[in-house]
Amino acid sequence: MNVITIEINGQQVQANKGEFILEAARRAGINIPTLCHMENFTPTGACRMCVVEIDGIRNLVPSCAYPVADGMKIQTHSPRVVRARKTIVELLLASHPDDCLYCVRSGSCQLQELAEDLGVRQRRYTGAKNNYQPDHSSPAIVRDPSKCILCGKCVRVCEEVQGVGAIDFINRGAAARVATAFDEGLNISSCVFCGQCVKVCPTGALRETSHLKRITDALQNPDKFVVVQHAPSVSITLGEELGIKAGTDVCGKMHAALRRLGFKRVFDTSFTADLTIMEEGTELINRVKNGGPLPLLSSCSPGWVKFVEEFYPEFIPNVSSCKSPQQMMGAVIKSFFAEKQQIDPSKIFSVSIMPCTAKKFEADRPEMKHDTTLPDIDAVLTTRELARLLKLYGIDLEKMPNEEADSPFGQRSTAGKLFGATGGVAEAAIRSVYYLMTGEELGIKELDALRGMDPIKEAHLQIGDLNVGVAVVSGLSNARILLDQIKAGRKDIHFIEVMTCPGGCINGGGQPIGTDIQGVTKRMQTLYKIDRTEELRVSHKNEEVQRLYKEYLGEPNSHKAHELLHTHYVKRKVTI
Amino acid sequence: MVEQSTIEQNFDLTEILGRYKGASRDALIPLLQDVQDLIGYLPKSAVTQVANFLNLPTSKVYGVATFYNQFRFDPVGKFHIQICRGTACHVKGSARVLEALQRELNIKPGQTTRDGVFSLEVVSCIGACGLAPAVCISGKVHARVNPDEIKSLLKQYKEQKSAEVTV
Ligand code: SF4
């Protein structure tokens, strides 16, 4: 018998042997507040916010780390428990800067919420306020240790999920805080700017580097032709940030909203996802024909690219030379589009809306320039920032009409849209590589083996006389597992798609905060539904992509395509 | 003024690391101690080497090292000041002496002044309880130190230092 009975607040509750009190309580509809608890991680018991009272045990125990036992009698909200929680919050606030009015997390901050829920209305403790310098050194993430409550979640995500370990606790006692190695700027650390730490941080101690001002300035500048592109996953998640039901695709409304913000053209990054498939698919075929280097590693996820540059430089030749869809779009906007419209590229201000913090870093890379001087992308907004922008301009997304994206980069296949979730790049690539190699359509196979939230997925597929092996990974610690297998001599895999964030861009570091696995799965289902219900499902049939080749690029991997759409990477020296 | 090199030398840890071959992360503290015994402090390049050797992120190794008072990250100064924070010295007001030292030198325990002349370390007991509060500067014990005298005491050493340089 694995089911036991415990008593919570006088009510009989069924619990599974071995699980923690917190889990049983939540299932029974009792919310115990937590600060350091993380789903599917071993508990650390660091914050003690989740304490409960157990009959026969003198001290309060942390429910996130205390296993249930048959007949256990638990009080989760007794006066003593509530007082203890309140004291914890009051002590945290004693050293916390009183910045709520100016804080990016006001309204989504768990510390603020707890203070409110527990009725903290007085300053019972006063102490010296934390006074650390915020770290603005990186192009993507701002760290403000003064607002840190030392829950340790960022440290754990960075090490256990991303396998990076850029940050850890330093010092002890009152001087303890989270920092990089040698307490240096994040820009020279091994941080890959994935933003997963931002997503788990309960407070405003971590945030994205804001590009809002760049954009509001550009929108007001009559000399600038301001255009925007949006990544495949953004239309799926933006709604959540604005209180619309999770998993709702707001693509059409978002187009209208972006136009009302003043963007002169609204392009769809899924278009350049299709373009990426043409380039990367061709690259894969050439590598197979010319003997490697294989496996080809995808290059659309900038955190992953930096990860390879730092931790696995021996695999740099395997990384696809294709720029990411964001950067391809940036490149064709300031070349093809500018020429067609007869606009001086230096007058174009090119914005992208991304699910990702690392995209800010990518846009900033010296490799990503038009004519070696002008950045291909001028500003990157996360999904969260776009929501802020819409609020700033008083635009009610729900009331917007449905509109289309603009030509010549507005059409997309559902394959391009699938880039938003883990496995999507691989699925799109297979559909087109099959066609490019055999001249025949694969027929629309939904590659179930490559779908879903599993961290590592693999499929083998016969194309002509080649048995093609494809692997899909998300979460960089999982990428380590696969790369180590390849290093050890594994040969059956030809293509590996890596997305930095667990689940892919739908769970990117720039997405709405406070989503759980179920929420991410909903987003994924929405993408699959789009793929199921629309007509154009393969990248190579995207007519606007074909037109771009015909009128401008020639053919995939042509000289012109290389000049605009490809780049290469080198080993990066940082403290790892 | 003594120029402290900002470019770090790459310290050779081959011999020490050789002794720890196959060691797990449990060996971290003793390994760091050995490195500090060899070099006198933990330079960045050594911390990184230890981290890579044990297959740990450097941030973790740095984090652990900063947790313990025994590790320092700057070379000791020309004059190394050890202030006793044992019970006897504490009773006799060593906290105020430490404060005065930090104020005068503008460094915290574990650090070295920019000119490389003084470094400061807090030690638990130097066995000079009869002389409390005691401060030991490069091996010489100063007894019953009064916080108000710190300024002139440091000045003496500083002059000694410049005298040496001019000879
Ligand atoms: S982190 Fe939370 S509590 Fe602190 S200032 Fe920001 S909103 Fe307020």
Ligand code: SF4
């Ligand atoms: S952004 Fe990613 S890599 Fe950088 S510290 Fe946060 S979790 Fe680690």
Ligand code: SF4
């Ligand atoms: S930065 Fe945020 S996530 Fe990291 S320890 Fe501090 S409060 Fe927790």
Ligand code: FES
């Ligand atoms: S949530 Fe249980 S100790 Fe932090």
